[in-house]
Amino acid sequence: MANKSNIFLIGPMGAGKTTVGKRLADTRGMEFVDSDQEIEARTGVDIAYIFEKEGEAGFRKRERGIIAELTGRQNIVLATGGGAVLEAENRQALSARGFVVYLHASVEQQLARTARTENRPLLQNAVDRREVLDQLFAFRDPLYREIADLLLQTDGRNARVLARDIEDHLERPASAI
């Protein structure tokens, strides 16, 4: 049965999943978990190091394991990584086991918010970050939409306002969501 006590945040790098998720969990008194931070805590190394040693495929395998586990919990706010929706298994678990919020951001906004990034290997190694973000977004946007229960535009809107928007949607009767 669907467990909608969980809130799962999806969307591209720089959409604010980690930032908004933490804030939302604080105000709702829920546990906050970030799949990337969880992988780092368990392996003792950062995401960039995992990409370097195991390639993207190695990272996706770890991400799949962690999402399968975390989506089985209750009453958590989970911030996923931007590529979590690539795996059908992840999409299935996310949509079945929680309320899925797609934090949408234009590529322009993604670029601005990831400008000082130090632990996003897909961007760090890129010659042209805009092109990489463009391509990722074109491929992934339909996947985010496929499982989203709610889509929020984040351009020009701060994390506090976005967390409150999510709260407002959750307070509404189910038929209005």
Ligand SMILES: Nc1ncnc2c1ncn2[C@@H]1O[C@H](COP(=O)(O)OP(=O)(O)O)[C@@H](O)[C@H]1O
């Ligand atoms: N709504 C927002 N408005 C302005 N800056 C934001 C917003 N959300 C996140 N940020 C900033 O953008 C950067 C990336 O945010 P982060 O939460 O790590 O995104 P994600 O987890 O989706 O990749 C951080 O520096 C964060 O402070």
Ligand SMILES: O=C(O)C1=C[C@@H](OP(=O)(O)O)[C@@H](O)[C@H](O)C1
């Ligand atoms: O878009 C992606 O494929 C990735 C996004 C990152 O998470 P954020 O979306 O939180 O930056 C992180 O999981 C990894 O660098 C790969």
Ligand SMILES: [Mg+2]
């Ligand atoms: Mg994040």
